[in-house]
Amino acid sequence: MALELTDPENLLISAKTGNRRSLSRLLSVIESGVYPNLISTTSWTIGITGPPGVGKSTLIGRMIDHWVSEGENIAVLAFDPNSPISGGSFLADRLRINQDCNDNVFVRSFASGTNFGVSSPQIEKMCLALSECGWTRIVIETVGTGQSEVRIVAVADRVLLVDGPDRGDIIQAEKAGILELADFIVINKSDLPGAESAANNIRMSLDLTDGESREVHLVSAMNDIGIERLMEEIKSFKPNDDRNKLRMTERLRSMWDSKLVFHNQIEHIIQQLCDGSLTLTEAIAQVGQSTDFGGE
Numbered sequence: 001m002a003l004e005l006t007d008p009e010n011l012l013i014s015a016k017t018g019n020r021r022s023l024s025r026l027l028s029v030i031e032s033g034v035y036p037n038l039i040s041t042t043s044w045t046i047g048i049t050g051p052p053g054v055g056k057s058t059l060i061g062r063m064i065d066h067w068v069s070e071g072e073n074i075a076v077l078a079f080d081p082n083s084p085i086s087g088g089s090f091l092a093d094r095l096r097i098n099q100d101c102n103d104n105v106f107v108r109s110f111a112s113g114t115n116f117g118v119s120s121p122q123i124e125k126m127c128l129a130l131s132e133c134g135w136t137r138i139v140i141e142t143v144g145t146g147q148s149e150v151r152i153v154a155v156a157d158r159v160l161l162v163d164g165p166d167r168g169d170i171i172q173a174e175k176a177g178i179l180e181l182a183d184f185i186v187i188n189k190s191d192l193p194g195a196e197s198a199a200n201n202i203r204m205s206l207d208l209t210d211g212e213s214r215e216v217h218l219v220s221a222m223n224d225i226g227i228e229r230l231m232e233e234i235k236s237f238k239p240n241d242d243r244n245k246l247r248m249t250e251r252l253r254s255m256w257d258s259k260l261v262f263h264n265q266i267e268h269i270i271q272q273l274c275d276g277s278l279t280l281t282e283a284i285a286q287v288g289q290s291t292d293f294g295g296e
Contacts, residue, residue, distance in 0.1 A: 015133045061221070119257065121254075160183070163186070188221055189220060
């Protein structure tokens with residue numbers, strides 16, 4: 001029994017039969033850096049990010065409803081801020097209340113504030129495992145517009161940035177690079193004052209940064225306004241070469257970070273740096289010689 005609970009191959013076999021408990025355990029094992037042998041090499045993924053309070057959970061719920069009506073199976077990987085006391089995560093708990101009774105929906109949360117967080121290689125393996133288990137739409141959700149969120153959503157093949165009316169968080173998104181990375185930009189709560197102004201500010205930022213004409217969607221997830229148009233654009237999405245290069249750059253950086261964090265001699269290397277017996281250049285060379293990328 002212990003082998004069944006920890007062996008990724010057995011868990012994958014069980015998860016393919018629809019066993020959700022095995023699927024959850026499999027994702028936990030992958031999170032620890034132990035991977036099963038996967039046949040799947042591709043998966044349909046969308047990264048969704050934005051600051052707290054802009055209605056991401058409601059928007060994702062609407063998107064899920066749309067996909068379910070089309071016969072899709074949706075998995076949500078929610079990388080949430082966690083409680084410093086309980087360690088529990090927030091967003092996925094709200095999603096789970098509305099969606100867990102649906103056989104076509106699977107939600108799994110990860111507390112982003114513990115240890116070093118989940119790295120890009122781990123998330124990619126999770127998505128491939130989910131795809132192999134029959135999940136046709138995979139949402140990678142995170143809260144915030146900082147650099148760590150960029151690294152998480154960059155794993156996805158398409159990225160959606162959500163903001164609210166006159167929040168000012170778009171400035172942080174610009175600093176972190178998410179605005180440049182986003183394939184879809186949404187102003188939620190469009191029924192509230194300031195929504196059109198927020199959309200215009202983003203359009204101006206886009207004109208100044210890359211000169212590209214990207215649609216800024218005004219939606220109200222609560223009132224189901226503008227969702228159909230957004231889903232049509234997501235369905236007809238064609239990759240942009242420049243944004244794809246940015247994604248690959250972030251994936252490469254995340255891969256290097258993972259290699260550094262999981263290096264089996266990292267504590268020894270840091271101690272050598274502290275006592276002066278190793279230079280930074282020597283440390284980088286030593287880490288670079290390793291072929292171990294975050295458990296692979």
